Amino acid sequence: MIPKQLREELLDHVASAVTPREAAVEVMRALQAFYGWLTDEAVDEAAEILSLSPLQVEELATFYEMIYRRPVGKRVIHLCDSISCWSAGAESMMAYLRKSLGIDEGGTTENGIFTLVPCACLGNCGEGPTMLIGETLYGSLTPERLDQILEEEREGVRCLDN
Amino acid sequence: MSLFKDIKALLLGFWTTGKHIFLRPLTIEYPEQKRTPFPRYRARIVLTRDPDGGERCVACYLCSAVCPAGCISMQAAGQADGRRYAAWFRINFSRCIFCGFCAEACPTMAIQMTPDYEICNRKIMELVYEKEELLIDGCGKEPEYNFYRHSGIGIVNPRGGNVDEEPPVDVRRLVP
Amino acid sequence: MIEAARKAGIVIPHFCYHPALGSAGACRLCAMKFLEGPVKGIQMSCMIPAQDGMVVSTTDSEAVQMRSLVIEWVMLNHPHDCPVCDEGGECQLQDYTVAGGHAIRRYKGKKRTHNNQYLGENIRHEMNRCIHCYRCVRFYQDFAGGDDFGVMGRANLIYFGRKDSGVLESPFSGNLVDICPTGVFTDKPARFRARYWDYDMAPSVCPHCSLGCNTVPMARYRELLKTTARFNDKVNGWFICDKGRFGNDRVNSPERPRYPLIDGERVGWDEALEALVRRVGEVTRQYGTESIALVGSPRMSLEGNLLLGQLAACVKAGLLSYFIGAAEGEASMAASLLVGEKSRSMAEVREADCIALFNCDLLEEGPMMALAVRQAWRNGAKIFLVGVSSPELKKLPFEFSAVDLIDEVPFAGCKSPVIICGTASADISAVRKAAGAPAGVTFLFNAPNSFAAAMLAVESQSPAVSEALAGGKIKAVIAFEADIPADLPVGVELLAVADWMPTDVGRKAGIFLPVTSHLEMDGTFINNEGRAQRFKKVMNPGLPIKGLDPLLHPPRVHGKTPQGGDVRPSWQVIASLIERFGGERVAEPLDGKWAALRNLDPEGEGTRIS
Numbered sequence: 038m039i040p041k042q043l044r045e046e047l048l049d050h051v052a053s054a055v056t057p058r059e060a061a062v063e064v065m066r067a068l069q070a071f072y073g074w075l076t077d078e079a080v081d082e083a084a085e086i087l088s089l090s091p092l093q094v095e096e097l098a099t100f101y102e103m104i105y106r107r108p109v110g111k112r113v114i115h116l117c118d119s120i121s122c123w124s125a126g127a128e129s130m131m132a133y134l135r136k137s138l139g140i141d142e143g144g145t146t147e148n149g150i151f152t153l154v155p156c157a158c159l160g161n162c163g164e165g166p167t168m169l170i171g172e173t174l175y176g177s178l179t180p181e182r183l184d185q186i187l188e189e190e191r192e193g194v195r196c197l198d199n
Numbered sequence: 200m201s202l203f204k205d206i207k208a209l210l211l212g213f214w215t216t217g218k219h220i221f222l223r224p225l226t227i228e229y230p231e232q233k234r235t236p237f238p239r240y241r242a243r244i245v246l247t248r249d250p251d252g253g254e255r256c257v258a259c260y261l262c263s264a265v266c267p268a269g270c271i272s273m274q275a276a277g278q279a280d281g282r283r284y285a286a287w288f289r290i291n292f293s294r295c296i297f298c299g300f301c302a303e304a305c306p307t308m309a310i311q312m313t314p315d316y317e318i319c320n321r322k323i324m325e326l327v328y329e330k331e332e333l334l335i336d337g338c339g340k341e342p343e344y345n346f347y348r349h350s351g352i353g354i355v356n357p358r359g360g361n362v363d364e365e366p367p368v369d370v371r372r373l374v375p
Numbered sequence: 376m377i378e379a380a381r382k383a384g385i386v387i388p389h390f391c392y393h394p395a396l397g398s399a400g401a402c403r404l405c406a407m408k409f410l411e412g413p414v415k416g417i418q419m420s421c422m423i424p425a426q427d428g429m430v431v432s433t434t435d436s437e438a439v440q441m442r443s444l445v446i447e448w449v450m451l452n453h454p455h456d457c458p459v460c461d462e463g464g465e466c467q468l469q470d471y472t473v474a475g476g477h478a479i480r481r482y483k484g485k486k487r488t489h490n491n492q493y494l495g496e497n498i499r500h501e502m503n504r505c506i507h508c509y510r511c512v513r514f515y516q517d518f519a520g521g522d523d524f525g526v527m528g529r530a531n532l533i534y535f536g537r538k539d540s541g542v543l544e545s546p547f548s549g550n551l552v553d554i555c556p557t558g559v560f561t562d563k564p565a566r567f568r569a570r571y572w573d574y575d576m577a578p579s580v581c582p583h584c585s586l587g588c589n590t591v592p593m594a595r596y597r598e599l600l601k602t603t604a605r606f607n608d609k610v611n612g613w614f615i616c617d618k619g620r621f622g623n624d625r626v627n628s629p630e631r632p633r634y635p636l637i638d639g640e641r642v643g644w645d646e647a648l649e650a651l652v653r654r655v656g657e658v659t660r661q662y663g664t665e666s667i668a669l670v671g672s673p674r675m676s677l678e679g680n681l682l683l684g685q686l687a688a689c690v691k692a693g694l695l696s697y698f699i700g701a702a703e704g705e706a707s708m709a710a711s712l713l714v715g716e717k718s719r720s721m722a723e724v725r726e727a728d729c730i731a732l733f734n735c736d737l738l739e740e741g742p743m744m745a746l747a748v749r750q751a752w753r754n755g756a757k758i759f760l761v762g763v764s765s766p767e768l769k770k771l772p773f774e775f776s777a778v779d780l781i782d783e784v785p786f787a788g789c790k791s792p793v794i795i796c797g798t799a800s801a802d803i804s805a806v807r808k809a810a811g812a813p814a815g816v817t818f819l820f821n822a823p824n825s826f827a828a829a830m831l832a833v834e835s836q837s838p839a840v841s842e843a844l845a846g847g848k849i850k851a852v853i854a855f856e857a858d859i860p861a862d863l864p865v866g867v868e869l870l871a872v873a874d875w876m877p878t879d880v881g882r883k884a885g886i887f888l889p890v891t892s893h894l895e896m897d898g899t900f901i902n903n904e905g906r907a908q909r910f911k912k913v914m915n916p917g918l919p920i921k922g923l924d925p926l927l928h929p930p931r932v933h934g935k936t937p938q939g940g941d942v943r944p945s946w947q948v949i950a951s952l953i954e955r956f957g958g959e960r961v962a963e964p965l966d967g968k969w970a971a972l973r974n975l976d977p978e979g980e981g982t983r984i985s
Contacts, residue, residue: 080538089522090522090523091538092522092523092524092525092537092538093522093525095525095527095538096525096526096527099370099371099527099528099529099532099534100527100528100529102373102375102529105373106371106372106373107371107372107373109373142374143372143373143374152373154373154374154375155374155375156375157375257458257459258567259457259458259459259463259570260464260569260570260572260573261458263573264570264572264573272929274568274596274920275567275568275569276567276568277566277567283458283459283567287928287929289928289929306457306458307458324931327931329928346458349455350454350455350456350458350459351454351455351456351486351488351503352454352456352459352501352503353488358488358489358490358491358503359488363485363486364485364486364488365485365486365487365488366488367488367489367490368487368488368489368528368531368532368534370527370528370532370534372532375529375530375532
């Protein structure tokens, strides 16, 4: 269950939208931020807040790749595998990430920090290969830079936990 | 002149016939002697089994649809595991013209023609074969094929478990 | 463009386009080469409105190649299971694959698979067969207003189904079976039973409510396997409701009476009819013809009900009645009198701009009317619900505002207002009220031929049965397909029942005559708006071969009439009774002013009478 305050905020937001469906992404993102990922319970809650059926929320939730319907780590790495990044070496970056994190695409590290997901174009083609963690876009990736970014992100998570 | 021509034609005819007295006969003394037909000979129809021993016939009605004599009838039914089979299957051999269209139409290699041509009978009802009389314990001429290993709906193997299939999609998965 | 070509007699292949659902441009199969006009090159013909000056080629080699490639792509992931698929033989994908010339899969990659969902006892889900045309979800959510079935995922993960397995909630879910161009949704009760070319089928009319939706029932070996929708623009459009589609059990019921009975003993037809004439004679001698009641029924065909009037004249029966309850009879009679010019068809309801629901529970009394109202609502019509609103009504697939009285509905500013008024729970004043309002009217009755029965009842001024029986005068009741109460008053000495359904009163009858259901005869129903529609004989009557037990074969003996197949249409039974009571031989049941209906086209739109 989400806190009452969050629920009321979301209801207000939905009420201010022209149609409830319009606010669906914001509601799902808020619930995802609260639960870590969009749990089945969260889908039902979102449906209730949006006065849609759970199926209609599920349709949207499974459509957007940054709404997670499966458990994820605290940091989700979206590594672009579209044409520009691919030709700039995204494949070897993916291989490096797989090796250094010890997970496959879609997998989550054992300590629950990272989830690795390939994604389509992030609009940062000039600086490929590119990845997105949270709301931060990282371009011109190299193995060294990846190590550095991962360490920074780990540090960030550690700070948050403490 | 015409008389001479007639006699010549007559003698020629007798000569041609008489010649055969000294040649080996082409015919055989049936039923004392029997010929072995080629394997592709089209006679008595059988229903075969797949290499795993299951009935091949899925009662898809294609043989009965293609049969020009309209001598095949059946009723399809489903087993608990989703396998489709013929609850009853009947071929009326008194009507069958052994054209082989049914065997050609069969998508599961179930219905096949055998070289057994001796199925005459004076009692017509005995020429109406039911499934028990048609079904044999063997693959017939097609030793390999099992329809359900290729059909892609998860009967013999679990869904997505056939050689040419990916495992079932999880629509909620993280990887797009 | 597709519609323009269809009018010119050219079929353009397509999957995602549907006349009722519009274009989606999802399947890419309707590619045409546009040679002249505002657009040029290969285009999807469903997405381009036809215009003057366009020159379009369906046979241009580029277009043909495009279409054959599209078919090949569509078939990439399609399983190899046509022999065990129920759609095989009536599958659009199968037809177009053959037409496109695709036979060998060139792509060597693996096929995508999905797990299926349980969608209830009526619809079977096989998601591997899906070609992503989106017809199902466009119908289910947009057209029919369901919200528990939809499309999930994206790209190659696309999945059409429910959030979790479960029974589909929409009362129109069965249309998924018709609308799916391949075998993702198939009819579960008919699963594995027959192929399209083996079915006995004919144009028919749904008997489950008074709307008279057009159907094609499909039977095999004297068993009704499934019912599909038949297009009639004036009535149901393209679809039918689940009640009509999956309500096949009545006809197949093993309890159905199939032999004439005298006091429970099986007899021949002649014997039974003679006994009936003799016993009616006995009652007449003792009590006079006034004591004889003939009962027709709103579920019997027009032909039967018409001849019943002749039979009543023949025996000079004291009572000729078409309705059981007084309220139902009165309301139906009034409704049939009142509609006239104001009667609105379902097509007109779909185009109305203001609709008042008065005294009716739409999803109960005529589900397809709810779908028609939804289409009006989607086009911007205002819907008003008059009077009480029970929680059940909230399931209606459209938004409405509740008002207390019919007079509060603002009909004044509307071009084509319609009142939909039920007669099941309405009293006669409500019916008058509806008919008097300044709007078109659509009444809902409770049986397929209520309108005809009501018209005949008005003509013959006949009261309802229950009233007459209570009077105690009636000593003989002869009922045809009528649902009269089983506990008749003690004074009734003769009870003769003709019916095709097993009823309590039928079991009590002294003389029982088995008749055909509407699927085993030709006949006419008049629907709620007064539209006469012909239904054709779909199958022969008789006990079905149900060889589902592998040890059981169909009988190995041959006979002309199948076991239990000697049942006759009600109107023929009535006709032979007329003859036996000394009347003239009836060659043609539709006579006099009804003769115009003789040549009714069963595949046409029907004829509006009155």
